Amino acid sequence: MDTVCKAQPAKCVASDCIPILYKYYQPGDFIIGGITSQILMVSEENNFIQHPLQEQNQEPILLTKYYQHVLALAFAVKEVNENTQILPNVTLGFHIYDSYFNAMCTYQATMLLLSTWDRFNPNYKCNTHSNLVAVVGGLSSETSLHIAAILGSYKISQLMYGSTSAISDKTQVFPTFRMAPKETHQYMGILRLLLHFRWIWINVLAVDDDDGERFVQAALPLFFQNGICFDFIERIPRFSFVSEAFEVIILIQKVYALIMERKANVLVLHGEIHAMITWGTFLYIPEKVTPKGKVWIMSAQLDIVALGYQRNLDFQVFQGALSFTSHSNILPGFPKFLQLRSPSWNKEDGFIKDFWQQAFNCKFPNVLVDEIVGETCTGEEKLESLPGPFFEMSMTGHSYNIYNAVYAVAHALQAMHASTSKHKPVVDGGSLKLQNQQPWQLHHFLRSVSFNNSAGDTVSFDHNGELVTGFDVINWVISPNHSFHKVKVGRMDILVPPEQSVTVKEDAIMWHSWFNQVRPFSVCNENCRLGYSKQKKEGEPFCCYDCALCPEGKIANQLDMVDCIQCQEYQYASKNHDSCLPKFVSFLSYEDALGINLTIFALSFSLITAFVLGTFLKHQDTPIVKANNQNLSYTLLISLLLCFLCALLFIGPPENMVCLLRQTAFGIIFSIAVSCVLAKTITVVLAFMATKPGSGMRKWVGRRLSNSIILSCSLIQATICAVWLATYPPFPDTDMHSVNEEIVLKCNEGSVALFYCVLGYLGFLALVSFTVAFLARKLPNTFNEAKFITFSMLVFCSVWLSFVPSYLSTKGKYMVAVEIFSILASSAGLLGCIFFPKCYIIVMRPELNNREQLMRRKIERK
Structure with missing residues (x-):
């Protein structure tokens, strides 16, 4: 029932984004807001980017792979509502809007979550059945900052499920919770991975934006201090307009040619979600460039994502890549939940129609259009038939974060109800009445929440509001038939000492065929053999060196030793200077x-x-x-x-x-x-x-x-x-x-x-x-x-x-x-x-x- 509004409604100034057309709505006693990032591009007239190979049209271009984020939130809410042990007699609902990777649309979507359902009345609460308690979002750090700028004024908690690289001290005044580890943990993880495989001569590629600058300023000095050198460091500009696309593609292809020419076999890629769309032009390999096997090490935000026009691209260049992803686990029931999805399953899903058409490259019949160009969508297509770059049936790290975020809110509401009922229990018709509680009160209970999810993982936050979790190390296996698999080959634990934080099952890694399934090397020059030590080359990084034979009395019993080891007095260096042997006692005896x-x-x-x-x-x-x-x-x-x-x-x-x-x-x-x-x-x-x-x-x-x-x-x-x-x-x-x-x-x-x-x-x-x-x-x-x-x-x-x-x-x-x-x-x-x-x-x-x-x-x- 609507109530009397107590303030003058604000005027919408971002109508061009029309995010209300792409909503996912489910009513409930309490609403969990969701702001996802799927819609990447619209027409040029709205000043958003569009690939030069894509014809101009008015339909939004979706990153179909991230539709799973929407389904993960819906699945989590469904489980909570069906669980009688959590919030009995209370129904959770959710509203989901898309950010369009755009600040203006992100602000509008956030204000829509704060408004009465079906009305854009910012700063008004005109419906008792639309109680927003928390917001799950967004995928990129930039989107999270834009959301936090609005929610901070209302003291509504935001649970960020994606990158947190831009969340610094300036945002600590907002009630924010991180479902993914901080970016600094990932820097250490990449470093430990490089040191584990002894890859000390690498290339670095980062987007030329604030996140890329933070990575260059924070991570690269850390790498350098731990013995990692750089063959080259390249910044790729982030383009936002069609007019810039062609120049950037030419630049990326030049960088790709440089990567293939260089001796370093390892390339560290850092960027946000949209960066992979830009770097997808790696796949348009110039004929004059001979592809070589490389080891691509990617940050947690990067994934193989394909758009409609990239359906037939060969992703073999990324074969054997290693990436960090937010930790995930197998959730019972989630694969079946995905299999049951169809365009007719839920009419309130504003994403599914566009997702279906772009994922399966078909069109639904339209009464306004007599002729359909291309195949017709039947609605019976199977999600499991989609290639990995378009959709994954296994739960990704981001989806797992969303799932945990929903459960964290539910457990916090449960704790808040238990705390309230001790003092003044209020029951009306057998349902809990928490509507009078202010959103900021939930913040305290979220901080202290701790539970085991259905996969058996413990979910709790530390004193900084960061989920106590780690990263999974994923190996990308791409078959010649373009099938795509992610194999979990390691883990990074942020609670142990840094030198023990990363564990890798090397036998499970499938390297690029170029390396013949042998661990790749990435060094400036051959390792110094036993008995030799490094000798600096003038004008070269310290990773580039000559090898000098150890002097008399000294040895080098390991590869690439900086200095030779002096044997103890009672020992002498072997002929090859690779070990110390015990000296024998000598004097002129009658037996000689x-x-x-x-x-x-x-x-x-x-x-x-x-x-x-x-x-x-x-x-x-x-x-x-x-x-x-x-x-x-x-x-x-x-x-x-x-x-x-x-x-x-x-x-x-x-x-x-x-x-x-x-x-x-x-x-x-x-x-x-x-x-x-x-x-x-x-x-x-x-x-x-x-x-x-x-x-x-x-x-x-x-x-x-x-x-x-x-x-x-x-x-x-x-x-x-x-x-x-x-x-x-x-x-x-x-x-x-x-x-x-x-x-x-x-x-x-x-x-x-x-x-x-x-x-x-x-x-x-x-x-x-x-x-x-x-x-x-x-x-x-x-x-x-x-x-x-x-x-x-x-x-x-x-x-x-x-x-x-x-x-x-x-x-x-x-x-x-x-x-x-x-x-x-x-x-x-x-x-x-x-x-x-x-x-x-x-x-x-x-x-x-x-x-x-x-x-x-x-x-x-x-």
Whole structure:
């Protein structure tokens, strides 16, 4: 029953939109308003876009695919009214209007929802049976903003089922609820998907409008910070007039050609619903462009939508695409509800006639027109026979949001009634009387609503009025016969940490045939193999790089490593620099071939020295043994014997006592040996000088001088060694770095300076001995060892001069081997050069070992 209006009616100023002709009306005690977006285009005279291939006409062009949104709202209201557990004795009704993707028509449709049924009287409530409690809409963020601008004044809740990318803080004053996750969640989802598949070299295509600008400003820096680079970023203008269409199509086809040429295999598309209609011109592929397989990653608002003139287009270019959609589930009864739809089912459905004609490409008979061009609609056509781009039988994410929105309003009304009845229950004829409740009161109950829908999903809002839900990851499967399927292959959960938010069943994904069902790669260049790290290319994004082999001691055990990993001290890098292997302990041991050979040489020379010493002792009374002080010969032989034996101290694992004895024993024993050689040389010189008449050198010839030389020279070396042991003594140590694959056990010299002082002093003694022997080489030959000593000291000095560079240039156990070799070689040189000629006479030519024979040889040589 109409009541008296209390305000002056407002005048409609948007009559050109005529949205009242495209309404879906169902009366009830409470009305849920619906504003959908299906009608895309009208004639050019109304300044709306029209495809250049579409003939001008006065009939609106519908996006038939989104007719399901209308049916989802009707289905949800039908279920609520049939459910005796929710709002008993109360009937929900709904009014649905189209926004035409136009601000003016959106405003008018919103005002129509606020007006009395069948009258356009804004700001009036003239019918108690038209109580608007909430509005479900709209599909695009721009439409939602226009609706919110009107509803905010009336404090009526809006449940937005589509994109919310433009809903920012400036709209928080309005009672709005988001049935889809915020756009920022989707940005993170796309990022996690790219990182999951390691697609770091991508192309980006966005509409050149406010939504596209928000995407570029918010999402692309996020991608870049997480290692994603861009081959190119293209903004496609959004055209609104026929005159702009041709230019935009040419531009899009140029972009398509660029996409096919570029190396990146992944293209991220972002835009609202109408953007896909614009990008549908991708399907008009220029003949000169060779199509290639690409992975299209699309935002939740994008879908394959076809208009009537696109019926025969091949959508294979989008095969294997991945898209984010609002989460949906299977609702029992909804497929059957769709199957029962027909033009005769509900006369109040203002959408179904135009939907039917454009979806099935037919015409209904018209009494005003005698002849029908084309096929005639029978009304018996089946929705399930329509291709996916025209209509889907499975519930889409947007339809699922609408379904949940209706149930959320119903549960909120139920909660509001329960709250009211506690204080003042009002019943009239068994029906609830909530008409006196103001729309803004429902807002509180919507915020706290929580229930499980018929699919088993929980529906509740967070403190920001956003539905606690996520996204489904959909794989588009397009068959050669143009059939279109959406396969759910993953999910994004917004309640878990970002790195765990996206889960994908990769085995379920059907890639484009170009990739032969192998996961596509999308990188600027080939991945750096194991053992190689990235090396930046000058002037290129960081995703474009060269690969450099890891340096010594470092590895790269993963693909595309930024830096090589340093192996730990006890490990070394493998030959391919792809793993760290444990180092093995190394020292010169008696089990090594080198250690065995050096041991054999040391023992052999020791036995030879002992044999020479025994020979000299056995023939100690012979002239050749007595010559040049036989006691010095004995001392020299014993010191040489010890020299050969001290080489054994350098073989085997280094221990505390061994390290203390190695260098000190070597230094002192060799000092004694060289001192003996020096004493022998001086004795020879003094002996020949003392034979001259009136010489005063006789008093210097004797054991006292030679003993003094040996003791004084050895004492100096012993003092150096004592200082060494007292200050910085040698100690067992490990060398982790000298040899790449080994942990070298060694004796640390403690003080390198004192070590070289020991060697330097030995070199000084050897040089003095060599100089004195060299000066005495021309003395008479009989019993003269000067020549042999000169040659022996030449060998000795040569060995130790070559020792220093050899020692410094070797590493690990070979340093020890070099020192042992020098000890053995220099000792053998002294033994051979000084004592071999004498042993030859003693053993092989004993007849020459007497004074007369030696003197005779001297005379014969003269």
